[in-house]
Amino acid sequence: GMPARVRIHEVGPRDGLQNEQTVVPVADKAEFVRRLAAAGLGTVEATSFVHPRWVPQLADAAELYELLAADPALRGVDLPVLVPNDRGLDRALELGARHVAVFASATESFARANLNRTVEESLAMFEPVAERAVAADARVRGYVSMCFGDPWEGAVPVEQVVRVCRALRDMGCAEISLGDTIGVATPGQVEALLAGLGAAGIGPDVLAVHFHDTYGQALSNTLTALRNGVTTVDASAGGLGGCPYARSATGNLATEDLLWMLRGLGIETGVDLDRLAATSGWMATRLGRPSPSRTVRALSVP
Numbered sequence: 508g509m510p511a512r513v514r515i516h517e518v519g520p521r522d523g524l525q526n527e528q529t530v531v532p533v534a535d536k537a538e539f540v541r542r543l544a545a546a547g548l549g550t551v552e553a554t555s556f557v558h559p560r561w562v563p564q565l566a567d568a569a570e571l572y573e574l575l576a577a578d579p580a581l582r583g584v585d586l587p588v589l590v591p592n593d594r595g596l597d598r599a600l601e602l603g604a605r606h607v608a609v610f611a612s613a614t615e616s617f618a619r620a621n622l623n624r625t626v627e628e629s630l631a632m633f634e635p636v637a638e639r640a641v642a643a644d645a646r647v648r649g650y651v652s653m654c655f656g657d658p659w660e661g662a663v664p665v666e667q668v669v670r671v672c673r674a675l676r677d678m679g680c681a682e683i684s685l686g687d688t689i690g691v692a693t694p695g696q697v698e699a700l701l702a703g704l705g706a707a708g709i710g711p712d713v714l715a716v717h718f719h720d721t722y723g724q725a726l727s728n729t730l731t732a733l734r735n736g737v738t739t740v741d742a743s744a745g746g747l748g749g750c751p752y753a754r755s756a757t758g759n760l761a762t763e764d765l766l767w768m769l770r771g772l773g774i775e776t777g778v779d780l781d782r783l784a785a786t787s788g789w790m791a792t793r794l795g796r797p798s799p800s801r802t803v804r805a806l807s808v809p
C-alpha cells in the first residue's frame with residue numbers, strides 16, 4: 508500500500524547549493540530557507556559545518572545558522588546541519604543546532620574522496636559525534652552515499668550498504684538516508700536494498716531515500732520506496748545540486764517534481780506547490796539559470 512502522508516526532508520540550501528561555483532550571499536541563503544519554510548516545508552537542511560576548503564560555498568555556515576536561529580518566522584522549523592567530526596559538532600551545538608547529520612559512504616572510493624578516510628575510519632570519526640549529539644539531546648541522521656552504484660567501483664553490493672547502515676544505527680542515528688549519489692539506481696535495486704535492510708532489522712520506519720535524477724529514475728525509485736513502506740523522502744527545491752550543463756553532475760530529485768506526483772496520488776505533505784515553485788524560480792534568477800525541475804518549468808509557462 509501507499510502511505511497517507513510523506514515527510515519531505517528538504518536539502519536545497521545544503522545539497523543544492525554546495526556545488527554552486529559562485530558564492531550565494533548569506534542573506535539570500537537565509538531568505539531561501541525562510542521561503543522554503545513558508546511554503547510548508549517543516550525540515551530544511553540548512554548548511555554544513557565542514558572544512559571551508561572542502562566546500563567553499565558553505566564557509567558561511569555559522570553566520571547563516573545564526574541568522575536562522577534568530578528568526579522568529581523559523582521557530583519550530585527543523586533545521587538539520589551536516590557535521591563530519593567533533594570539530595563540526597562543536598560548532599553546530601554552540602549555535603544551538605538540535606538536529607545534525609553525519610555522512611558515511613558505502614564505498615571506499617567515495618569515503619576517500621569525500622572524507623579523506625577509509626569507510627572504517629570515517630565510521631570511527633562519526634561514533635563520538637553521534638554519541639555526544641545524542642547526549643546533548645540532538646537528533647542524529649546518518650547519510651549513506653553510493654548505496655547503489657559508485658563511479659569508481661561500479662555496482663555496490665547490498666551487504667556492503669547494510670553493514671554501514673547497521674553501524675550508523677548502532678551509534679545512535681535515529682534516521683538513515685540512503686543516497687543514490689550519482690543517480691544510477693533503478694527500481695529493482697531499490698526493492699532489493701530495502702529487502703536486505705529489512706532482513707537485517709532496519710525497517711522503512713527509520714529510513715529515508717535520497718535520489719539524484721541523473722538517468723531520470725529518481726521518481727520511479729521514490730515510488731518504489733513508498734510502496735515498500737518508506738515515508739521520508741529527501742528532495743531539493745528546483746532540483747538544485749549540480750550544474751545542469753556538466754554531464755557528470757546532476758541534481759537531486761526536485762521537490763516540485765516529487766510534490767506533483769504525491770499530489771496526484773492524494774498523499775499529504777503540507778507543502779504548497781505553487782509557493783515552492785515560485786521560491787525555486789526566485790533562486791534560479793539569483794543563480795542566473797533556469798531550474799532543471801520539469802515541474803517548475805511547466806508551472807512557470809505563462
Ligand code: HMG
Nearest residue numbers: 556557558561591594595610621622623650652653686688
Ligand atoms: P581532513 O583534511 O582529513 O581534516 O578532512 P583533518 O581532520 O585532518 O583536519 C585538517 C584541518 O581541517 C584542520 O585545520 C582542522 O581544524 C580543520 P588546520 O589545522 O589545517 O588549519 N577542520 C575543520 N574546520 C572546520 N570545520 C570542521 C573541521 N574539521 C577539520 N568540521 C574532513 C576531513 C571531514 C574535515 C573533510 O574531508 C571535510 O570537511 N569533508 C566534507 C565533505 C563534504 O561536505 N561533502 C559534501 C557532503 S556529502 C554529500 O553531499 C552526499 C549526500 O548529499 C548524500 C548523497 O547524495 O549521497 C549527503
Ligand code: MG
Nearest residue numbers: 522686688759
Ligand atoms: Mg545528495
